Amino acid sequence: MGESIDTRGGEGRIARVLGFDTGAFVHMLAYRVLIFASLATGIAILATALLFQGSLESAYIEALVLVVWALFTVEVYAVAKAAVLIASRGRFSPDLNRSFVSASGGSPWLGLVCAGAPYAATAAWVIGFAAIFAMWFL
Amino acid sequence: MRASRYMLVFYASIIGVPLLLYLMLIADALGAQLVGRALLVLASLGLIAFGAMGFAEVWAHGPRESADVAVEPRRAAAIPVYHAERGGGGRRIVSFSVARFIGEKKAVEREAYRVEVDGHSTVLSALLSIKERQDQTLAIRYSCRMGICGSCGMVVNGKPVLACETNALKAAEGGEIDVEPMYGHPLLKDLVTDFDDFFERHVSVEPGRYRLDSREKYAAKEAYKQSREEIDRYLPYSYCISCGLCLDACPVVNSNPEFIGPQALSQAYRYHADSLDQRGEERLLSVDSLAGVWGCEFAGACSKVCPKGVDPAAAIQLLKGELMKDAVVGKKDK
Numbered sequence: 118m119g120e121s122i123d124t125r126g127g128e129g130r131i132a133r134v135l136g137f138d139t140g141a142f143v144h145m146l147a148y149r150v151l152i153f154a155s156l157a158t159g160i161a162i163l164a165t166a167l168l169f170q171g172s173l174e175s176a177y178i179e180a181l182v183l184v185v186w187a188l189f190t191v192e193v194y195a196v197a198k199a200a201v202l203i204a205s206r207g208r209f210s211p212d213l214n215r216s217f218v219s220a221s222g223g224s225p226w227l228g229l230v231c232a233g234a235p236y237a238a239t240a241a242w243v244i245g246f247a248a249i250f251a252m253w254f255l
Numbered sequence: 256m257r258a259s260r261y262m263l264v265f266y267a268s269i270i271g272v273p274l275l276l277y278l279m280l281i282a283d284a285l286g287a288q289l290v291g292r293a294l295l296v297l298a299s300l301g302l303i304a305f306g307a308m309g310f311a312e313v314w315a316h317g318p319r320e321s322a323d324v325a326v327e328p329r330r331a332a333a334i335p336v337y338h339a340e341r342g343g344g345g346r347r348i349v350s351f352s353v354a355r356f357i358g359e360k361k362a363v364e365r366e367a368y369r370v371e372v373d374g375h376s377t378v379l380s381a382l383l384s385i386k387e388r389q390d391q392t393l394a395i396r397y398s399c400r401m402g403i404c405g406s407c408g409m410v411v412n413g414k415p416v417l418a419c420e421t422n423a424l425k426a427a428e429g430g431e432i433d434v435e436p437m438y439g440h441p442l443l444k445d446l447v448t449d450f451d452d453f454f455e456r457h458v459s460v461e462p463g464r465y466r467l468d469s470r471e472k473y474a475a476k477e478a479y480k481q482s483r484e485e486i487d488r489y490l491p492y493s494y495c496i497s498c499g500l501c502l503d504a505c506p507v508v509n510s511n512p513e514f515i516g517p518q519a520l521s522q523a524y525r526y527h528a529d530s531l532d533q534r535g536e537e538r539l540l541s542v543d544s545l546a547g548v549w550g551c552e553f554a555g556a557c558s559k560v561c562p563k564g565v566d567p568a569a570a571i572q573l574l575k576g577e578l579m580k581d582a583v584v585g586k587k588d589k
């Protein structure tokens with residue numbers, strides 16, 4: 118058949134998931150943007166507070182914090198989901214083999230709690246965003 | 256320093272930054288502005304740590320040249336349709352657009368076919384019908400035709416699937432059936448990908464029960480017993496058929512082929528969780544790197560496409576949990 122050719126590599130390739138998993142794409146993209154937003158925000162806060170002795174109540178710092186807050190939503194969901202997976206040894210993952218899950222039993226209530234916990238953590242985070250936005254900008 | 260110790264700081268920042276920001280919100284709401292600003296300054300340190308380590312995680316492998324393949328415009332089917340459309344029996348003619356990778360040209364050429372299918376036809380059977388009756392040059396890999404051997408992975412309508420488990424009529428509901436090779440593996444010819452790299456990754460985690468006494472299997476004095484609970488710890492991860500769909504779906508593997516990928520890592524966990532495996536901490540440490548578990552960004556796409564419900568994304572998080580525990584409390588013998 119001849120030599121093989123490897124088309125992998127390059128950040129643009131993360132877009133391949135778009136065909137079947139938009140959530141995964143949003144996760145990947147938000148993380149990449151968040152890396153730069155975190156660095157910019159962290160440096161801006163430190164520089165304002167320590168170097169320029171400026172006020173941290175300025176609108177640009179608050180806007181940066183809000184951007185970071187919004188982007189962190191994806192990470193909050195992912196970390197909560199990972200924490201639940203680790204705590205439950207992966208038994209309540211929605212992607213685990215269905216026949217294994219039904220054969221091995223387990224409390225349906227615990228399953229519901231595990232499924233709901235990442236959403237609850239994300240909801241609390243989003244409420245926080247709304248609250249801080251209202252406090253700073255309205 | 257062990258990667259897991261370094262990553263502890265990273266994960267502490269992922270948890271710490273939202274916590275500090277939330278505490279700042281509460282302090283602000285209570286009117287304690289000064290405390291709020293102090294928390295914000297603390298959060299800024301976490302943000303810098305998170306950003307710097309995230310940068311290292313995503314771009315540590317540096318720029319990598321990937322082979323470019325040209326995508327040629329579709330050409331008409333070389334051979335006319337074999338069957339005329341017939342009514343009744345649920346049979347109908349469906350259109351296929353097949354992306355064929357031509358190694359000599361380093362190009363993907365789109366080929367259009369029309370083929371008769373019924374309610375029982377799979378994408379694989381339709382492709383085989385094309386191969387038998389319309390175009391013998393079409394390269395496909397398959398074996399069992401029943402979702403067991405893992406040979407027939409390809410991308411149908413944008414999603415990595417087993418062609419032998421994908422109903423053709425259902426796939427045609429949106430119109431034409433679009434078929435492509437798995438670009439998350441090196442390409443060989445048409446829809447056939449090269450699995451050497453995949454199996455090298457698999458073998459690198461030493462996927463087998465390791466026993467300290469290598470001779471005991473030839474002179475076992477007692478049965479290798481496991482309780483139901485012990486079996487359940489690894490059973491779902493042992494369903495892997497090495498189809499490679501998870502690697503194709505993984506956005507990290509696609510952008511950074513140095514990352515070992517979900518299949519090998521799920522198998523590392525499968526043996527780590529096995530009470531009869533005696534490789535212990537050594538197995539864990541073998542995947543404690545940015546090319547190992549810490550390369551995973553937990554997008555979860557691998558688990559969405561796994562046809563056997565192996566849930567490699569969960570297995571990787573479980574490995575991360577074990578490694579972090581190990582980094583904090585030290586060596587743990589099984």
Ligand code: SF4
Binds near residue numbers: 405499502517563565
């Ligand atoms: S983990 Fe699932 S998708 Fe990945 S190779 Fe194994 S069976 Fe295929």
Ligand code: FES
Binds near residue numbers: 399406
């Ligand atoms: S041909 Fe064996 S899994 Fe599809």
